[in-house]
Amino acid sequence: MEEVYPDIFLIKEKGAYGAFKPPQNIYIIAGSDGLIIDAGYGDKKTVKYAVRQIRALENEFRGEKRDFSLNRLLITHAHPDHFSGAVKLREALGIKIILSNLTAARLESRKIFFEKFAATREQLMRSKRTLIGRIKDFLRERIGHFMFARAFGLTLINNPDLTIPENCEISINGENWRIFPSPGHASDHISLYNEKKGVLFSGDNVLRTITTWLGPPDSDLEDYIKSIEEISNLKNIQLILGAHGSPITNPTERLAEILEHRKERLKQIENLIVDSSENGITPSEIVEHLYPGEGMWKHSIARGYVVLTLEYLEKLEKISRKLEKKGIIRFYPTYSK
Ligand SMILES: [Zn+2]
Incomplete structure (x- = not known):
């Protein structure tokens, strides 16, 4: 576990199957009233690893006679690499799961959840499809669902402990953090920012080296550009902590680079x-x-x-x-x- 900012810790989960299951980040804002950001994968081995890391952090704090209470978990958006571990982490750690209203609505049922991954828009503009094309699409979808379930340990969250608006404030260790909507990559995506620290949890919207995936039916290019522009305008932004990869210590440059890349x-x-x-x-x-x-x-x-x-x-x-x-x-x- 790496301390990426005083009392903010990063648990890096190993991925598998190359780009299909990329390494994933879980963050802990540690203290007397802390918060976990994103739950990572839900397969047994990965959850066990996360729990062990959190327990070790707790012991470290207690050893130093510091307050440690970690009762809440916030999910940035309804993609399986971010929420699948949530229910198991709740069981293991006795924490509460917080979802935005939009994320909660998407994780209610398998039907609604998978609709957001169905490659519509005329099956990605292959337009009128042949029978073989349709069979291929059907099989691809089925295999996709199966892989999600198995490799990611997909577990939906149909009973969150708390749902919140996409635009609100949350108190963490006695300090106010702002939650704001940042759609584009996913329509329900939220970000978490503390202006005093200049620290942003960007989920999948801003990553250090990877170009964020965008595609139908749920992504929106215009929304994405607007979200990145809004993040660029945050006052005092110093450090961006993305859901994959290492911390971004040059946020202004990285944000400009992302916008430039999209325009190009x-x-x-x-x-x-x-x-x-x-x-x-x-x-x-x-x-x-x-x-x-x-x-x-x-x-x-x-x-x-x-x-x-x-x-x-x-x-x-x-x-x-x-x-x-x-x-x-x-x-x-x-x-x-
Ligand atoms: Zn995502």
């Missing part, structure tokens, strides 16, 4: 479409252009982002779509260079 990608996709002129271009061709020679896995991850960007450019009326024979969607520029 947007321009890149727009240019591809303008260059295609009267021939138009399909989402698959755009993915291939952006990630030449990459495998199916990387392409399927990138595809969600491309689809969101296309919708955004359509909304700005910079491009328009046309459905062709065999259900192929092509995008055309609404202007020429």
Whole structure:
């Protein structure tokens, strides 16, 4: 366990299966009335590891005759790498689970939860699908559900102890922290900030080296950019603690870099479409252009982002779509260079 700021500790959970189950962070704000941020994975081994780390921290505090009370757990958003361990941690540690109203609504039932992962938007703009395509999509979805359940130890939270608005204050060790909505990556995403310390818990929105995943049906590019801009405008921001990877000690630079990267990608996709002129271009061709020679896995991850960007450019009326024979969607520029 690493102390990333005085009395704020990071438990790094090991991942598995490469990008499918990335290493995940759990944070502890330790003290007389502390808080755990995010619950990590819910498989037995990982939960056991987290509990052991928390017990060790408690012993350390008691050894130093310092108050240690850790009664609450806050979840940043309803993605399985962040909440799956919550119910088991509650059982093991006797803590209360706090969810935002939006997160609580998403974790109520399996049906609602999985709806947010169904790759709709015309199955990521493959448009009209063949029977084989449909069977493939169905199987992919089933396998996805099965992998989530097994690898992540997925456990929904249909009985949180406390639900809170997305915009509110919370007292931690006698200090006020602000909770605010930061949708984009997930529509229910919240962040936690203490202006005096300049410390932000950013969940998945701001990560040190990884580009945050965005894709339908739940992500929104416009919301994401707005959230990053709002975070950039926080007064006195000094340290960002993301849900994956190491602490960000240069928040201003990293936030500017993220915004720049998104703008660049947007321009890149727009240019591809303008260059295609009267021939138009399909989402698959755009993915291939952006990630030449990459495998199916990387392409399927990138595809969600491309689809969101296309919708955004359509909304700005910079491009328009046309459905062709065999259900192929092509995008055309609404202007020429
Ligand atoms: Zn997430």
